[in-house]
Amino acid sequence: MMLLKNVFLNGQIHDILIDKNRFSKIGDAINIETNDTIDCTGKAILPTFCNMHTHASMMFLRGVGEDLELFDWLEHEIWPREAKLTPEMIYHLSRFAILEMIKTGTTLFLDMYFYTDQTIKAADEMGIRAAITYVGMDNFNVDETQKRIEIAANFLKEKSPSELILKGLSCHSIYTTSEELIRTFKQMSLQNQTYFHIHMSETKKEVEDCLIKHGKRPVALIDDWDILDSKTIMAHCVHLDEDERLRTAKSLATVAHCPSSNLKLNSGQMPLQDYLNQKIRVTLGTDGVSSNNSLSMLSEMKIAALSAKNVANDSTAAKVNNIFKIATSNGFEAFGIQAGKIEEGYLADFMLVDLNNCALMPNINLISNMVYSADSSCITDVFCNGKALMRDRYVPHQEEITEQFQKLCQQIF
Numbered sequence: 001m002m003l004l005k006n007v008f009l010n011g012q013i014h015d016i017l018i019d020k021n022r023f024s025k026i027g028d029a030i031n032i033e034t035n036d037t038i039d040c041t042g043k044a045i046l047p048t049f050c051n052m053h054t055h056a057s058m059m060f061l062r063g064v065g066e067d068l069e070l071f072d073w074l075e076h077e078i079w080p081r082e083a084k085l086t087p088e089m090i091y092h093l094s095r096f097a098i099l100e101m102i103k104t105g106t107t108l109f110l111d112m113y114f115y116t117d118q119t120i121k122a123a124d125e126m127g128i129r130a131a132i133t134y135v136g137m138d139n140f141n142v143d144e145t146q147k148r149i150e151i152a153a154n155f156l157k158e159k160s161p162s163e164l165i166l167k168g169l170s171c172h173s174i175y176t177t178s179e180e181l182i183r184t185f186k187q188m189s190l191q192n193q194t195y196f197h198i199h200m201s202e203t204k205k206e207v208e209d210c211l212i213k214h215g216k217r218p219v220a221l222i223d224d225w226d227i228l229d230s231k232t233i234m235a236h237c238v239h240l241d242e243d244e245r246l247r248t249a250k251s252l253a254t255v256a257h258c259p260s261s262n263l264k265l266n267s268g269q270m271p272l273q274d275y276l277n278q279k280i281r282v283t284l285g286t287d288g289v290s291s292n293n294s295l296s297m298l299s300e301m302k303i304a305a306l307s308a309k310n311v312a313n314d315s316t317a318a319k320v321n322n323i324f325k326i327a328t329s330n331g332f333e334a335f336g337i338q339a340g341k342i343e344e345g346y347l348a349d350f351m352l353v354d355l356n357n358c359a360l361m362p363n364i365n366l367i368s369n370m371v372y373s374a375d376s377s378c379i380t381d382v383f384c385n386g387k388a389l390m391r392d393r394y395v396p397h398q399e400e401i402t403e404q405f406q407k408l409c410q411q412i413f
């Protein structure tokens, strides 16, 4: 058992008892002998973040080929370098990405990349929740479709190393992946009671090309393929028309909003407030660092709020509590995980923040401070499933993880 003494929660000072991996009691003065009692005087407790769309191992591409046109950037800067990656490199890159995510308060991330076994190994060792997907992309080549289906079946068959690793399937997009592969991966996901992830309606070009090829818009198209349901998570969804928004809301599918990436690649701005009004379950993601250039959900919240106000032309849009919710509890909810709230019975995924940090002063509206002024130095401790991932800003093995990453970058460049 673990006891948090004198911690600030919802405007009051409380003691919080954690039994194994759940909050068991929240009260005024809990006096129980435990072997782990933390004095939280001057600290507040908050739920942790879910990064609902990323490509963790792209860490080495931070700052590479900036300010280029999308295809020029992919062809000359990104793809040739990705082609050099080995499984061992993916392991070290994943560890470095997870280090940054822990330091910025994330305890669940949804990943789409290759050599998935290496990312699973890294996440398992570091104790973070990770939704790791095997990616389907066949470039409409029938042989490739069959190959991917076989690999995906084996991927799902292999047992996860722990309950914190959630295996699922993803498809890159409708413009790189055949209908057969998308439908089959969704079916396999359902049979395995797991989620399905895809890039969707990221750019106007994607929508225009889809209309020419299929006579329908992307979300309408995949809905007609029976892809949309409560276990489907769609990244981006910048350009949905009214019909597609209704389909998304009705199906209970999840949108992973990536505002930094959309702004940086000039893909457009998702009308967040409209989606919230239409009861679409929106969550937040950073996308890979190549288009962000950070994995911090703190800056993602701020950009989400600013972008939403701008696109709605309304300063009352994207209220801070809603922004915090899409970054925290909505993500856990999409996976059916009972976390993202500091309440008795909930899983103990939480962070402690330092109320004596200048960025959190004055403490009049903590959630607003977290959305608009906090940086990673405000977060002192991060716990996932009742276990510490970071104590007093120290993540186990952080020096070695950083050193390996630096070495690897020298090797690649």
Ligand SMILES: [Zn+2]
Binding pocket: 053, 054, 055, 199, 235, 287, 288
């Ligand atoms: Zn992406």
